[in-house]
Amino acid sequence: MATSKKQPVGHNFFEDVYAVVKLIPKGRVTSYGAIARYLGTAMSARMVGWAMNAAHTIKKVPAHRVVNSQGLLTGKHHFETPNAMQERLEKEGVKVLKDKVLEFEKRFWDPAKELE
DNA sequence: CTAATGACTCGAT
């Protein structure tokens, strides 16, 4: 039991990103670059976004809490519906106006600092 | 192997 290896998810890279995203407190958001810096030099902001693309397939990651450095919901087009991302954020207490997180700096959750 | 792409970011124009 539980000795199954060769999981379809053989990429550690993605799991690292998922782990951080899952740790984002409810009502908070973070950016791709922040996650990238926390994971290290082997990571780049683009890769985080790329990992999220796979994450949406798995659907176990609160990708709606990840936005770009401007607080814009850049990935909303990758959700089931373009509104899904905003709806979920508002549902958690994060106000979004025109695809942008309000009080982004206050909502911003930096893993490099919070997990320090 | 090379080339192109991407849910990014920053600085310059």
Add this chain to the structure above:
DNA sequence: AATCGAGCCATTA
């Protein structure tokens, strides 16, 4: 404010 270019690195063709 808007646009462009370069850096970034994994994934795919």
